[in-house]
Amino acid sequence: MLGYGSQTSQSERDWEKKFRDGIVPANIRENMQRLSARPHHVGSPYDKDNAEWILGKFKEWGFDAHIETFDVLFPTPKQRVVELLEPTKFTAKLQEPPLSVDPTSNQTAEQLPTYNAYSIDGDVTGPLVYVNFGNREDYEQLDRMGVSVKGAIVIARYGGGWRGVKPKVAAEHGAIGCIIYSDPRNDGYYEGDDYPGGGWRPRFGVQRGSVMDTDYPGDPLTPGVGATPDAKRLAIKDAKTITKIPVLPISYGDAQPLLAALKGEVAPDAWRGGLPITYHVGPGPAKVHLKVESNWDLKPLYDVIAMLHGTDDQHWVLRGNHHDAWVNGAEDPISGQAALLEEARMFGELHREGWTPKRTIVYCAWDGEEPGLLGSVEWVETHVDELKQRAVAYINSDSNSRGFLFTGGTQDLESFVSGVARDVQDPETKMSVFERSHLHSIANARNAEERKDVRKRHDLDVRALGDGSDYTAFQDFAGISTLNLGFGGEEDGTQYHSVYDDFYWYTHFVDTDFIYGRALAQTIGSAVMRLADADLIPLDYAPQAETIEKYEGELEKLLKDKQEEFTERNLELQEGVFRAINDPRRPAVPPPVEAVPPYMNFAPMKNALEALKKSSDRYSKDLSKWQAEGGPSESQKMESLNEDLLKVSRLFLNEKGLPERPWFKNQIYAPGAYTGYGAKPIAAVREYMDEKKWKEAEGQVPQVAQVIENVAASIDKCADDLEALAAPQQ
């Protein structure tokens, strides 16, 4: 057991087993039923009611709990219009109909209308253009087809990345409005029977969601600081993260008449969805009117913070899940929140039975995640100095489903979380969740080489995180080691951000008997206990060093690929390939000649990585030795080593932040400016490369190298400490 001496590990095992045995699916079900009983978005009565109920529960279970409040900008819609004006008239419903079998779907008075939060107000009319997912590559394709969106309203389908990228890129290309719809190909009957017959999104189901820009998460008016009453606030017009053009989401029932009215070229094969129409790109003859107007008041956030004090109250293990939803949010976020509460209940139980964690456990039920990670970001911004001193790690969850354990985060916790996963049983197969996830990776490997890698690996694959949930501020702003855990891969549909994501739907089509809610609570609760109680904070840097080396290799490969791609393209232009394949009935514009990227100097980063691998291998070996020797400890040295370990991950930060996104301080882990959810490791270099700014990209290499060197040095320091411990003077 990583970080445990022979004296402490047995007791830990016993307590953990008691913990896991005590988790009751029926409690998780009850938690969900209570919390998802009414719509509970930011600013709604039931959002506050839930926070207070959660607070009461934590207190009941013996936690030292309170609610922390922030005031944030959260627009809610006043007027929404999507109309087809030409060649025929059609007015979009913009409404999710109540279903008789679904008892909460008719709570229309409390439901937030279908909309995209942080859309700017606007009233626009123009020709329609279909832009596929609305990513930058899609506009390159439109260029090839000779189609411009200047002055047009674009219609993009959900998927292919963070929804906020769609209006951002559309505006950059001159569009005046943006409609986003759920295509049944990705999210509807194509995937499976639709609700309520099956679990998939029905004809008039709509995905709400934030389209806040990705410059920084959290309250748009208080970047970098907590949205406390006395915080200095930007004027709304100066908030960079509000969209440049109006946006609304619609159902595929509403989208079909708009798409069917498009002419122009037939959309490329990869762009076509599951509607029974020929997908054309336009522009027009469809002419569309789009209007959005919001109420721009500040709204209160209620973060519930609950501590179970450890014997060492100076160090914190944090665990969080948000409680706010777009509507009833049974899956998102209550499936995670309900498990979190069951963990807390059992901790209270264990505490009464005599267990006290070594380090303090901090449970967080965040408000305002949906609009833009508001609750967690404002809280971390407010407490960042204290967190940097105290936080051992942050473990997040959000929606939970069925199937395989997915692990995201920082790989200094990879060995640790793999150890935890070995001790939790998968409820369906009865193998450990570790084994099931590991074998799933073998099954899903894309080729023999990947399969070989997976088989060689003793650990789960901890994937780098972007900014999809409340871990963002911990990892990217505060440099705290992070895990994000959840089960998935056996879905029978999704009602993501719809009124139908409710208790009836979840208990009919998702984790109906809450055995994966139990597995989630067992996994995360065990991880929290094990982190809190360890003699030595159970970080192992070797997997992280290996992963960062892989990220560096990806940069080199990206450069090589681009060199080859542009060389090939230029040759083909010269040979006349594009002239040869041009069909005069659907003329294509040849792609532009591209300057072939110069070679870049990655040497500083590679040298730094050598140092990192050396120090992390050394620390890993020392750790094994320490464990093999039964974990000799001398409390003062141990304390200082733990203090040092805690700080290693802080050194990934550079206070200046990323070149064009200063809020994001972490130089290894970051979301992409144009992917959002998706991680872009080593973003300072990689994003300039994506922009074909090769010189600027190269210019970032030394500072990233410096960060890696600092981390390497601090790990060496830990190894010094550990060697001193492991071989006490005799």
Added chain:
Amino acid sequence: MLGYGSQTSQSERDWEKKFRDGIVPANIRENMQRLSARPHHVGSPYDKDNAEWILGKFKEWGFDAHIETFDVLFPTPKQRVVELLEPTKFTAKLQEPPLSVDPTSNQTAEQLPTYNAYSIDGDVTGPLVYVNFGNREDYEQLDRMGVSVKGAIVIARYGGGWRGVKPKVAAEHGAIGCIIYSDPRNDGYYEGDDYPGGGWRPRFGVQRGSVMDTDYPGDPLTPGVGATPDAKRLAIKDAKTITKIPVLPISYGDAQPLLAALKGEVAPDAWRGGLPITYHVGPGPAKVHLKVESNWDLKPLYDVIAMLHGTDDQHWVLRGNHHDAWVNGAEDPISGQAALLEEARMFGELHREGWTPKRTIVYCAWDGEEPGLLGSVEWVETHVDELKQRAVAYINSDSNSRGFLFTGGTQDLESFVSGVARDVQDPETKMSVFERSHLHSIANARNAEERKDVRKRHDLDVRALGDGSDYTAFQDFAGISTLNLGFGGEEDGTQYHSVYDDFYWYTHFVDTDFIYGRALAQTIGSAVMRLADADLIPLDYAPQAETIEKYEGELEKLLKDKQEEFTERNLELQEGVFRAINDPRRPAVPPPVEAVPPYMNFAPMKNALEALKKSSDRYSKDLSKWQAEGGPSESQKMESLNEDLLKVSRLFLNEKGLPERPWFKNQIYAPGAYTGYGAKPIAAVREYMDEKKWKEAEGQVPQVAQVIENVAASIDKCADDLEALAAPQQ
């Protein structure tokens, strides 16, 4: 100019130029309008009328022409029923509605109903199962899902190979009936606007077609011999190529209610089509009644054979295209037939102006291609001995569209046809059709390696042919060098085997101004002239040797892939991967343990290939030298060399034929028993490998090697002859 001496090439160039300049698109248009004016399937009045009109034309242009008649089994439907009995009632229309804009679509009295020829009569009722394309892999997938088709009626979508494979494999798995439908994903609105707004298949459009088994093509009652009046005929019940279960084709309009009534597991992603439903596999609850009853009379075939006698009347250059259609058949086959006739007209013109081909040119307008290559097969079977003596090559065409020249055939003609394609201008880009096709191959290469190969290659890529059109008997039964040429790749839809494949549709959505009809006539006409007039028959064996070596390499790769696949699968079974990924809501049966294939001895074939490469390289060099020296010729030696060259391709035959398909004599070129259209080079070995009969496959290697050695020796003989010519004794 390959095969031409300096004295003859200029005159050839002049005549060819005159030929190409004389081809008139308007004539091709007129030919199409006449021939597609009424339905003209086998046995119909207009089929005979067309044959007589074609005969008259050939005679008018100075050809020595006649009609050759055969009597063949060709069933036509008397009764057809497809009904959904449960859970709701629905009766399929089985009817393509006339369209007011389309003037021939209402010739319902003469149209063949929608059906699959050579379906056995039957009247069956059973639960429905969706089987994707109905290939063997699809049934492996169904096994994994625990779904059996025993006693069921299967519904398969068109595509993924020859339609006749669908009922064959269904019957092998115990199905009692087979319905085949056109899914809009592959053949309808998903691809583009449907007819008559666009060119794609409309809701009630149906693909007719033969489902004759692939044991042998041609008349089911006279395998291996011509269906002449005195031929010995099998009883119908003994005809192996009639299906084992009844089959009918339907439209997607008729298919949708059937598919929508299926429950059971959701079909795998790759199986789902473009209908706005969730695709389930069943079985049931849909219960279907299928009935087919045909008139099993013999019907007459009218092959039109027209000769333009050369100065050397002992050797023939053959050129063919069928004239029968399923209905009006503007594209299939009249787009090719109309070009063929325009070639013949110009040959008559040149002949009047003083040109006489060296070798005799034989133009063939085949009847009965659609039911099963009947006209060409019966003719070749009747004349096989004479053909083996006389045939230099056979050039085929069938449907013609727009875009890029596609070349199939035997690669001994690869250098030759590339030379021809360099001399024909592409009407859209004004580059040569060679260059356009070559650049298209660069654009379509799947990776950098393939692109490199294409760039290195001086020639077009002549693909191995299976059995999709009238070249089959020439190549596979008679061992004649073959080309199949056509333009395509810029389609605006297809009405393949539908009433809507007519003059109105073709002239609105395909080659509207017949400039690709002209390009086809120019390409094939030039090829025919150049083959007929050459001093030395323009065969070059180096590309063929290289290609056969590639085919051999594919066998070795297939073995290696199967070894790796089964080793991996068995390992995963042992590791528990399939247990780990099993979702209890959609339980999957693990695949069976497979014996890992043993290593096979390919050495005899590799040794033979070394000999083939050596002899063909030698002949290529000799040929270059001969051409460089201006083509010295000594008529007697020349004649004997040409005689030898003519016979090389015959040596690919083995009179015993393929192990389980004795009609197919060619040991290198053959269709697959389970692919039909698609070629399976070196089928004797490869098909046993597909069956996992490794020992039997290995057992075929020596005889294939022997065939290759014989070919190599005969090429060496040609090289001897040529060296004697090129270096005449001084």
